[in-house]
Amino acid sequence: MAGILLNHVGKCYKNSREYVVKDLNLEIQDKEFLVLVGPSGCGKTTVLRMIAGLEEITEGEVFIGEQKVNTLEPKDRDIAMVFQNYALYPHLTVFGNIAYPLKQRKIKGVKYSKKEIKKTVEEISILLKVNHLLSRYPKELSGGERQRVALARAMVREPKAFLMDEPLSNLDAQLRSVTRSEILKLHRQVQTTFVYVTHDQTEALTMGNRIAVMNHGVVQQIDTPYEVFYHPANLFVAKFIGSPAMNFFDASVNKNEEKTSIVIEELGVCLEIDSKTPKEEKIIAGIRPENIIVTEAEKNGVKMQVDHSELMGTETILHLIRNDLELRCKVPTEDYRGEKEVNIQFDKEKIHFFSKITEQNLGLCCSGVRIGCLPGVLHS
Amino acid sequence: MCKRKRLCAVIITSVLIIIYSILPVGWMIRTSLLDKSELLKSPARFLIKEISIDNYKQMLGVGEANILTSRNFKTAFFNSVKEALLSTLLIIVIAVLAGYVFARVKTRITQILFVLLLVTMVLPAYSVMLPLYRIMIGLNLLDTVTGVVLIYVSAFMPLAIWIMRSFFESVPTGIEESAWIDGSSRIKAMLLILPLAMPGIIAAAIISFLSVWSQYAIPLVFASSDAQPLTVFLTTLSGKSSVNFGLISAGGMFTILPPVIIVIFLNRFLVSGLTKGAVK
Ligand SMILES: Nc1ncnc2c1ncn2[C@@H]1O[C@H](COP(=O)(O)OP(=O)(O)O)[C@@H](O)[C@H]1O
Numbered sequence: 001m002a003g004i005l006l007n008h009v010g011k012c013y014k015n016s017r018e019y020v021v022k023d024l025n026l027e028i029q030d031k032e033f034l035v036l037v038g039p040s041g042c043g044k045t046t047v048l049r050m051i052a053g054l055e056e057i058t059e060g061e062v063f064i065g066e067q068k069v070n071t072l073e074p075k076d077r078d079i080a081m082v083f084q085n086y087a088l089y090p091h092l093t094v095f096g097n098i099a100y101p102l103k104q105r106k107i108k109g110v111k112y113s114k115k116e117i118k119k120t121v122e123e124i125s126i127l128l129k130v131n132h133l134l135s136r137y138p139k140e141l142s143g144g145e146r147q148r149v150a151l152a153r154a155m156v157r158e159p160k161a162f163l164m165d166e167p168l169s170n171l172d173a174q175l176r177s178v179t180r181s182e183i184l185k186l187h188r189q190v191q192t193t194f195v196y197v198t199h200d201q202t203e204a205l206t207m208g209n210r211i212a213v214m215n216h217g218v219v220q221q222i223d224t225p226y227e228v229f230y231h232p233a234n235l236f237v238a239k240f241i242g243s244p245a246m247n248f249f250d251a252s253v254n255k256n257e258e259k260t261s262i263v264i265e266e267l268g269v270c271l272e273i274d275s276k277t278p279k280e281e282k283i284i285a286g287i288r289p290e291n292i293i294v295t296e297a298e299k300n301g302v303k304m305q306v307d308h309s310e311l312m313g314t315e316t317i318l319h320l321i322r323n324d325l326e327l328r329c330k331v332p333t334e335d336y337r338g339e340k341e342v343n344i345q346f347d348k349e350k351i352h353f354f355s356k357i358t359e360q361n362l363g364l365c366c367s368g369v370r371i372g373c374l375p376g377v378l379h380s
Numbered sequence: 381m382c383k384r385k386r387l388c389a390v391i392i393t394s395v396l397i398i399i400y401s402i403l404p405v406g407w408m409i410r411t412s413l414l415d416k417s418e419l420l421k422s423p424a425r426f427l428i429k430e431i432s433i434d435n436y437k438q439m440l441g442v443g444e445a446n447i448l449t450s451r452n453f454k455t456a457f458f459n460s461v462k463e464a465l466l467s468t469l470l471i472i473v474i475a476v477l478a479g480y481v482f483a484r485v486k487t488r489i490t491q492i493l494f495v496l497l498l499v500t501m502v503l504p505a506y507s508v509m510l511p512l513y514r515i516m517i518g519l520n521l522l523d524t525v526t527g528v529v530l531i532y533v534s535a536f537m538p539l540a541i542w543i544m545r546s547f548f549e550s551v552p553t554g555i556e557e558s559a560w561i562d563g564s565s566r567i568k569a570m571l572l573i574l575p576l577a578m579p580g581i582i583a584a585a586i587i588s589f590l591s592v593w594s595q596y597a598i599p600l601v602f603a604s605s606d607a608q609p610l611t612v613f614l615t616t617l618s619g620k621s622s623v624n625f626g627l628i629s630a631g632g633m634f635t636i637l638p639p640v641i642i643v644i645f646l647n648r649f650l651v652s653g654l655t656k657g658a659v660k
């Protein structure tokens with residue numbers, strides 16, 4: 001049991017000159033469940049493999065507990081890993097697979113006895129519900145069963161940390177949600193540090209104590225799921241987290257004597273700002289589909305055509321268009337009766353503003369929304 | 381219609397090829413079963429009326445026979461077996477270790493070394509005969525099993541290493557990585573995936589065994605009497621004045637027996653080994 005510290009870590013694969021991980025700083029607390037999330041190819045696996053010792057660390061330092069592990073062999077790092085494709089030993093039975101880590105370890109120079117191994121393997125296989133499969137070979141197992149065996153093999157000993165590389169990506173949706181909560185339960189039971197890699201933002205939000213969002217080898221934000229969702233640090237995080245994705249609009253800043261307002265010309269919406277004034281003229285405004293309020297066509301609001309709708313159960317996603325502009329909003333299914341035209345309003349507290357240049361969140365607060373104000377009117 | 385025609389063509393061609401390659405062997409079988417008196421009869425016929433196993437008896441030293449011939453035959457047979465098995469064993473141990481390294485460690489040095497290894501494969505054996513002879517004299521290994529085994533190992537190791545490298549390359553690295561993390565050393569992780577490379581090992585072993593078994597030029601020079609294998613022994617059967625074709629044929633039968641058995645029983649490993657290995 002130990003925390004993991006990554007200090008200015010960079011990685012450059014031998015045959016290329018480009019860094020796939022850049023200046024990564026990450027402090028993972030002891031017993032924490034940290035989720036590393038990002039689109040495919042952003043370097044998540046590389047980070048995990050550097051922690052495990054499977055990939056050389058080009059730059060920076062990695063600590064597990066108090067120990068610097070940069071040059072330590074994987075076998076001496078005392079961590080367990082679940083691979084994306086499980087990497088079970090194909091010619092060993094499930095029992096042999098789960099027992100393998102025990103057979104490799106010594107405690108104070110003494111190997112585990114056969115009896116101890118048998119007992120431990122049986123205990124862990126009952127915990128993961130694979131005890132009826134012990135004599136089978138990996139190729140005789142379903143995807144879900146393989147995944148459980150891989151988990152059992154990782155958990156059979158007590159490592160300093162667990163590393164998991166998209167362990168659920170090969171499972172069907174239903175099994176995925178079941179296993180998700182089971183992994184969390186295991187985490188509570190074993191009280192060990194978990195580093196969990198996924199490309200699925202839902203998984204990240206539901207599972208992590210903290211989430212590290214990565215893109216192009218750079219960590220964009222490390223925070224609790226709540227903070228990442230409600231206060232995205234930049235445009236990428238805002239786009240990546242949340243489903244369906246946030247709507248973005250080009251907006252321009254309009255400075256008056258006493259008040260600053262931000263105008264979304266495409267919608268004819270004017271947003272009043274009561275905090276500091278941004279330096280830039282052009283910025284990006286974002287609002288999540290669930291923060292758009294849909295009203296009937298007669299009421300006050302921005303008039304939008306309904307292009308099509310997706311029923312998600314109790315909620316329906318409406319794809320709205322107006323001229324070239326497209327946006328998505330989420331409404332309770334019961335409230336939507338197949339209208340072709342709707343009016344939308346915005347929840348003013350839930351609007352985010354991003355710099356167009358740095359893409360950082362500007363941290364502005366909107367204090368009021370005026371609809372139907374044309375740019376020409378404003379300027380006069 | 382067309383399909384059947386093509387099938388017929390294929391069958392006829394195959395039969396012709398089979399006859400072409402098996403005929404000499406058939407002739408050898410026939411000659412080995414011939415009685416001495418009929419040997420020089422002319423015209424010679426392929427099918428013979430009376431079968432005699434005298435030649436085989438003489439080879440094995442059963443009944444009234446030339447004791448010297450049968451004793452030499454047995455020594456030569458065991459020499460062949462010893463040399464082939466020992467070389468194969470050594471080649472496999474080296475090829476597994478080296479092939480693994482060449483498959484998994486891709487640095488400039490290993491790549492250069494591997495190319496050098498392949499270069500030695502295309503050198504004609506005769507070009508190194510003379511220096512090798514000096515070395516063998518110097519080491520006092522001339523006409524010893526150890527000596528020829530060393531030569532065979534150096535000659536056939538590159539191909540085996542090549543095959544093993546290709547096989548290890550086809551085994552996904554994830555399994556070893558998983559084993560390292562589970563706490564095993566590099567060599568233990570390699571042993572863990574060895575069963576997955578088994579077809580390759582068997583193929584490399586068969587190829588090495590067959591190559592060593594059929595060597596003639598090298599043992600003729602380096603193992604001409606004490607360490608003499610079967611191939612060389614057969615040539616000693618022809619005396620100065622007469623050539624006993626029957627006896628030579630019987631000896632030849634014993635010589636081709638082990639390879640034939642191996643190929644019949646381990647054929648499928650050979651095929652998979654070659655398709656996955658060097659030919660790829
Ligand atoms: N062995 C390798 N050699 C060279 N480039 C690699 C290697 N492995 C991964 N990469 C590159 O590194 C980047 C990050 O890959 P990876 O860490 O696997 O991403 P992720 O797991 O987030 O999908 C990708 O652009 C990929 O092409």
Ligand SMILES: [Mg+2]
Nearest residue numbers: 041044045165
């Ligand atoms: Mg990955």
